[in-house]
Amino acid sequence: MFDQGEDPAQPFDHARLLDVLARADSDRLAALAEGVLASLGPVEVVQSRTGLVMLPMRDTVQGTDFHLGEVLMAEAHIRAAGTEGYGMIVGRDLTRAMAMAVVDAAASLGQTPEIRAFLHREAAEQAATDTARLREVEATRVDMETF
């Protein structure tokens, strides 16, 4: 997860692209979506809504999958230019989900240098945020001595 996004020549695979878009900065994602929207022509909005996603977890004792609870999510699904785009994010920001769907649709027609540059920048920023947090977490590691 942290080693991708280094080589700007490599396109992002679909799962990685969606991972990065779902965590991308709202304003920059919206700006990119605005920019690529024209290339899609008329857009059919199949879905734009909030709703619940049930989150299961696996118990470590007996291996039973059970429901931890529901997460409120925003979902957007569009069709345009013979392709489709999909966005789903944790939270209730419909604009962000729609921006993700627009970029997903545009990227499915080809990861332009603009889209790829965006993905690389966001991926790097997300990795930096995680690394900064994990360096703080590492500072709390116990170095125990036995007498």
Added chain:
Amino acid sequence: MAYVATRGGERAIDQSERLYRAELGQIDAARVAEIRLALPMLIDRVMGEASLYEPDLAALALAQAGGDLYEAVLLLRAWRTTQPRLTIAEPVLQDQLFTHRRISAAFKDIPGGQILGPSLDYAHRLLATGVLQGQPYMPTPVDPAATPAPAHQPSLAAWQKAQGLVADPARTEVAPDDIPDLTREPLLFPAQRAHTLQSLARADTGGMLALGYSAMRGYGNAHPTVNELRLAEAEVRVRHPRGTVFSAGRVKVSQAEVTSKGKSGLLELGFCATLGWNEVKVISGATLDLNAPGAAKGSPVEEEFFLYHTEPVEASGFCIHFKLPHYVTFQSSLDALRGAKTATPTQPEKVPA
């Protein structure tokens, strides 16, 4: 004895609600934002008990309820019913959690090491009274380590199973759609394990602590030691219409295993997890899970007892419903009492022969 229809009180009810809300004053976005920022532990607790993860809505519910936790949970559970179910995410696995804290009290040298993460476990509990005299309290920043901790930590239980310390029962694969779901079906006993764990995940923290603590003090079958405690973030992995599984973001989760030496010669484990970071809840819940097998009927560690009595909306709702008019029921008890008094004349106490 018949029902007596009464009317009236409409104005009193209306003014009573106004009186309550007037004391809370204006609720605006700034108040909600401040609650979310200042009270993350409370937000987590409310989201866990409401079984609905959305920090802004939890903060709003707290603002509207004036901090009454049961009211806040009820507001969120009620609001939840207005939303469609979009899908069921991929199951969260322990060794894929983005881990912020991970400790074991039972084993010193666990694979992956002991990572305290954010915790007040070893802190002095001193009230910063200077704040009230106008001296803001500024926390000392963390000195980050040169290298980051691994994002994911191995599962201690999996290691224990591999070492033959813990039983490793065969598991059956269940499709996410077929996982038993308490929001759509009733809790029946003996409960399916998926129902037990879902119910504990939604349960009232205080209620779980009271019952779990009774087991810890000796009213249970097993004394718990924390096998592994984690505070983490789980990826919510969903499916794109073209089939690609991706992470739509992260949510905070906590998870605990507690252990004790079982009669079988193996270590026995109890498990509990919830949405949000809430250590007291998951340790208490895991203690109840550990103690439940073979517990006597009516004991606080018997699953029917603890699952029914820790459901926050049902329990608080039943408690407060006693405030609503029970005049008919009570009148009938009173009539019975008076009737009994008239029918039985007071007799002098008899001395046994």
